[in-house]
Amino acid sequence: MMRVGPFEIERRPDPPLTWILGVSLLAILAAMAMSGVIFWSYGVDPLRAYGVIIRGTLFNAKALPEVVRFAIPMLLAGVGLVLAFRALFWNIGAEGQILAGATAATWVALFSPVPDALKLPMMFIAGFVGGALWGFIPALLKLRLAVNDVISTLMMNYIALYLVSWLVHGPWKGPEMRGFAFTNEFPPAAQIPLIAGTRIHWITLVLGIALALGVAFVLARTRLGFEIRVQGESSDAARYAGIDPMRTTLLVMLFAGGAAGLAGVGEVGGIHHRLLDPNQISLGFGYAAIIVAWLARGSPVAAILTSLFLGFIFTSGDVMKVALQMPARVTDVFNGLILFWLIGSERLLFYRVRWAPGRAVREPLPVGGAGADPGPPGISGGDQ
Amino acid sequence: MRWMKTWLVVALILAFATAGPGLAQTKLKVGFIYVGPIGDYGWTHAHNQARLIAEKTLPIETLYVESVPEAQVEPFIDKLIQQGSKVVLTTSFGFMDGTLAMAKRYPNILFGHASGFKRNPNMFTYMADFYQIYYLNGLMAGALTKTGKVAYVGAFPIPEVKRHLGAFALGVRAVNPKATVNVRWLFAWFDPAKAKEATEALIAEGADVFAFTEDSPTVVQVAAKKGLPSFSHYSPMQRYAPQGVVSGQLVHWERIYVDFLSKVLAGKYNATNLQNVDYWWLLAEKAAEVGGEFGVPINPVWVSKLQAAKVNTKEFGTLSVYDLVMRRLAQMSKTPVAFDPFTGPIRDRKGVLRVPAGHTMTVLELTTMEWAAPGIVGPWPKEP
Amino acid sequence: MEEWVVNTFIRGLALGTPLLWAALGEIYAERSGVVNLGVEGMMILGAFSAFALAQTTANPLLGLLIAAGAGAAAALLHAFVTITLRANQYVSGLALTMLGLGLSALLGRRWEGLPLLDTLPEVSAFTYLSLLLAVLLWFVLYHTRWGIVIRSAGEAPAAVDTLGVNVALVRYLAVIFGGALAGVGGGFLSVAYRPSWTEGMTNGLGWIAIAIAIFASWDPLRAVAGAFLFGALFHLSFRLQTWVAPEPLQMMPFAFTIVVLALTARRGGRAQGAPAALGLPYVRGER
Structure with a gap:
């Protein structure tokens, strides 16, 4: 506990949800106030800009479903990352895992003898396996050969990118698009149904929510979940508890890669209906999912909310570009500011400020000891 | 379902009728969708230069969006139309299917697609080739x-x-x-x-x-x-x-834009007669x-x-x-x-x-x- | 044959130089315990500011100087958020990347399409200076008190803290210094390697620099090898297109990185020399 004037500042390890939401909202408001300067420098009245953004996203029948459409891939990849980060595996490779999943699904959709009725389920299974494989390789490299996970997952992204590029320019290029680098269109049986009038491929959405809930259950209620949690908090403790880090990490990365792979299936099966230039398949969802996972603070269920929030950020950027006629990169600045404010305000969450002018002042200031800072669960680790 | 459509039409007419004074004098609004940033000093830069020239030479008003991912063309077309665009021009091959889908959804809006080969009564294609x-x-x-x-x-x-x-x-x-x-x-x-x-x-x-x-x-x-x-x-x-x-090699997209748009202004081109309009313009057309x-x-x-x-x-x-x-x-x-x-x-x-x-x-x-x-x-x- | 060796070597130096600067910066930041994934953002800010100043003053060296300042300023933000506010370093780095790419593009509109007539040669005294810098940074890191302090801040912050070292200050300085180097790396791109300004012109090189820092096991001398090797491989991926299909070739530098790491790895134990407290915020009194 600390005193600043008449205020008492106190730590609290488990902030209530309302406080988290309140502080986050304040951070977003602060970021918006700051981006007001940018709007203003482009001759756009900031207040009008905020109005246009809110109206153009949350109160617009066409744009609101787009929030969900963006949230789907980020939710799937994000849930996987929540788990990976809790096991202290720094998976920067969700982008590559998305591409791997998309590639595997494309193979099922266009080149496999799978009967129509089984196309969609097989695409999801193949996509999961593809993504899982892409996540498994760096996990194995880290566990067996101590290859740094940040670098291996990053490199795997590039490899996936050029692999897809090779497929669409070479063996898989379809005559339908007159020589441009696209495969042919998926047959109808391989297209994920959309909610009418939107681009929400609902099967993938349901999968994402189910996975989020499933992972929450596994983490809270199962032996494996316990092992992952212990490993995430301290590798020493894990060792004492007889946990095999090999097994948990491999399982976690198979799942994280697989979940990202499912996101890839959703993108090609629900949106593009073909495999195409890798930079057009995922719009950086694999990287945005890192933010989703971090904002979720280790909770897979919270990832549902945070992926929707990121979806809102994506669509609000689009509104700015069109309705305010601003350069595309304004959205990068806007997003960067929001992120900085959100993470910058994080410390606030773990303190309580109390108005207590009358209390005794002579309390000794703590020098460490009692106040071990809890930090966000799961996401505090580095490279071990 | 028919009654819904009727209501929708009535609502739309009311919305436009009440859109306020000045409607009669409003200029033709043309929306441009670019695949890259306007500062790329290549393809998109050239389209943007042409847009500016067209805006100077004709009594039109233009809107643009830059750096649009190929699969996102549909929501952006929605937004441009919500901003009042009556003509939408999309400038990348990858926008083709999305533009066609939107042309079918908005039969009264005129569409143009650069470098593709799919047309509709309200969608033409154009290309300036080197x-x-x-x-x-x-x-x-x-x-x-x-x-x-x-x-x-x-x-x-x-x-x-x-x-x-x-x-x-x-x-x-x-x-x-x-x-x-x-x-x-x-x-x-x-x-x-x-x-x-x-x-x-x-x-x-x-x-x-x-x-x-x-x-x-x-x-x-x-x-x-x-x-x-x-x-x-x-x-x-x-x-x-x-x-x-x-x-x-230098390009003059404005030759095509000015030609097409002036024919629209003159009433020669409308949403029913573009099925066979395909500009393949070269040296002779300047x-x-x-x-x-x-x-x-x-x-x-x-x-x-x-x-x-x-x-x-x-x-x-x-x-x-x-x-x-x-x-x-x-x-x-x-x-x-x-x-x-x-x-x-x-x-x-x-x-x-x-x-x-x-x-x-x-x-x-x-x-x-x-x-x-x-x-x-x-x-x-x-x-x- | 001789021509191949010489030419590949020179190309390795040319593209390797900006990568080396950024990688050296990242090594110092990470050695002190702070991961900065915002290298791309700092590089692009450096590239923009260097070009803007070089274009205005016709002095590319001055451009590199301001690039160092721009990179350092960006890094200061990262340092404040991750060290003082103890926010997650990975997310802060991603935010910095976005902010850098966005800001540089908005500010840079005026400079797009402008030529730069006074440029820096890409392989010149500056290249040798870069090599010298790497040696110097290696020496400082391993053979001076400063180096020990920096490394300890990343290995055992609590221990150096008890010795009276201000861990936060050390980390601040290391991160800012790293940002300055990344800025110079970016500036080199816009005034020497490819003298012009276009938004997003770093195009992922910042990420490669991070990879090189890790690839080098956070050792400045090995980073020299890593950067120049990557530059050479990147060049070769175009040179060899006459004989090998282009797509697998373009994959080569990235696959090669993984393979080398796997082959040189120590079995078990810590990932090749990663600072023990890397990525962890340090709080006085916390263990």
Whole structure:
């Protein structure tokens, strides 16, 4: 506990949800106030800009479903990352895992003898396996050969990118698009149904929510979940508890890669209906999912909310570009500011400020000891 | 369902009727969707310049969105229409299916799609192509090479680039039958580092004249540093190498935009008669221009060298390459053209007869061209 | 054959130089315990500011100087958020990347399409200076008191804290210094390697620099090898296109990185020399 004037500042390890939401909202408001300067420098009245953004996203029948459409891939990849980060595996490779999943699904959709009725389920299974494989390789490299996970997952992204590029320019290029680098269109049986009038491929959405809930259950209620949690908090403790880090990490990365792979299936099966230039398949969802996972603070269920929030950020950027006629990169600045404010305000969450002018002042200031800072669960680790 | 539609129409009419005063005088609103940033100094930059010119010459108002991912074209079209656009122009091949879908959803809005092949009663297609100019550039390159190796840095191995490369190689061979055109592929429309290293690789291989497809002046700059001539691409790049640029390709999208939009304003084009409107505009329509700077077909620095080089042709006898370029330019600037580089007999580099004697390639053949012209050396993905 | 070796070597130096600067910066930041994934953002800010100043003053060296300042300023933000506010370093780095790419593009509109006539040669005294810098940074890191302090801040912050070292200050300085180097790396791109300005022109090189820092096991001398090797491989991926299909070639530098790491790895134990407290915020009194 600390005193600043008449205020008492106190730590609290488990902030209530309302406080988290309140502080986050304040951070977003602060970021918006700051981006007001940018709007203003482009001759756009900031207040009008905020109005246009809110109206153009949350109160617009066409744009609101787009929030969900963006949230789907980020939710799937994000849930996987929540788990990976809790096991202290720094998976920067969700982008590559998305591409791997998309590639595997494309193979099922266009080149496999799978009967129509089984196309969609097989695409999801193949996509999961593809993504899982892409996540498994760096996990194995880290566990067996101590290859740094940040670098291996990053490199795997590039490899996936050029692999897809090779497929669409070479063996898989379809005559339908007159020589441009696209495969042919998926047959109808391989297209994920959309909610009418939107681009929400609902099967993938349901999968994402189910996975989020499933992972929450596994983490809270199962032996494996316990092992992952212990490993995430301290590798020493894990060792004492007889946990095999090999097994948990491999399982976690198979799942994280697989979940990202499912996101890839959703993108090609629900949106593009073909495999195409890798930079057009995922719009950086694999990287945005890192933010989703971090904002979720280790909770897979919270990832549902945070992926929707990121979806809102994506669509609000689009509104700015069109309705305010601003350069595309304004959205990068806007997003960067929001992120900085959100993470910058994080410390606030773990303190309580109390108005207590009358209390005794002579309390000794703590020098460490009692106040071990809890930090966000799961996401505090580095490279071990 | 019908009653719903009726209500919707009534609601729409009410919405427009109550949209306030000034509706009668509002200018025609035209929305542009770009695939890259307007500052790319290539494709998107050129479209944006054309938009500004069209806005100046016609009583229209324009909106634009830059850096739109290909699969996101539909929500952006929605937003442009919500902002009041009555005409929407999309400027990337990958926007084709999305634009067509939206054209069907909004039968009263006019759509235009650059570089594609799908049309609708309310959707036309347009393209300003460079193959004739690449042929002219090839003639000059063939005269200027001392090593007999001419370089071409290609973005993607797709028909558009293959066609340009083919025309370029035919030009080179017309002047210098022993010369080769050495190719490197970047697999990127914009990547300065790749363009740079590809150029360096070609220099190391002995190439001494450079042409390319990439949205930055990198190739021009690298060649100029070694004192080697090059051909500017898409934007006026002579200013980056006043001594090095010989000529190049320049585009005038505004020719197409102004023509189409003035016909819309005059009531000649409407949402029912665009099914067969396809602009394939070249030199004769002044949609393409030869040169590295507007109004400068050949950099004066290089004129004397081209005048000194003599070439023997069937049609004109012996003449200087400079005169040959000017004659061919004049022939191709006529309507109908008096010369087309893709007139048979042409065999590909494997010896297969691709264009029979007396036949000139049709637009469809040009836009789906996959074979490699004789003289081209280097990888050729998906070579038939 | 000789031409191949010489030319590949030179190309390795040319593209390797900006990568080396950024990688050296990242090594110092990470050695002190702070991961900065915002290298791309700092590099692009450096590239923009260097070009803007070089274009205005016709002095590319001055451009590099301001690039160092721009990179340092960006890094200061990262330092404040991750050290003082103890926010997650990975997310802060991603935010910095976005902010850098966005800001540089908005500010840079005016400079797009402008030529730069006074440029720096890409292989010049500056290249040798870069090599010298790497040696110097290596020496400082391993053979001076400063180096020990920096490394300890990343290995055992609590231990050096008890010795009276201000861990936060050390980390601040290391991160800012790293940002300055990344800025110079970016500036080199826009005034020497490819003298012009276009938004997003770093195009992922910042990520490669991070990879090189890790690839080098956070050792400045090995980073020299890593950066130049990557530059050479990147160049070769175009040179070899006459014989090998382009797509597998373009994959090569990245696959090669993984393979080398796997082959040189120590079995078990910590990932090749990663600072023990890397990525962990340090709080006085916390263990």
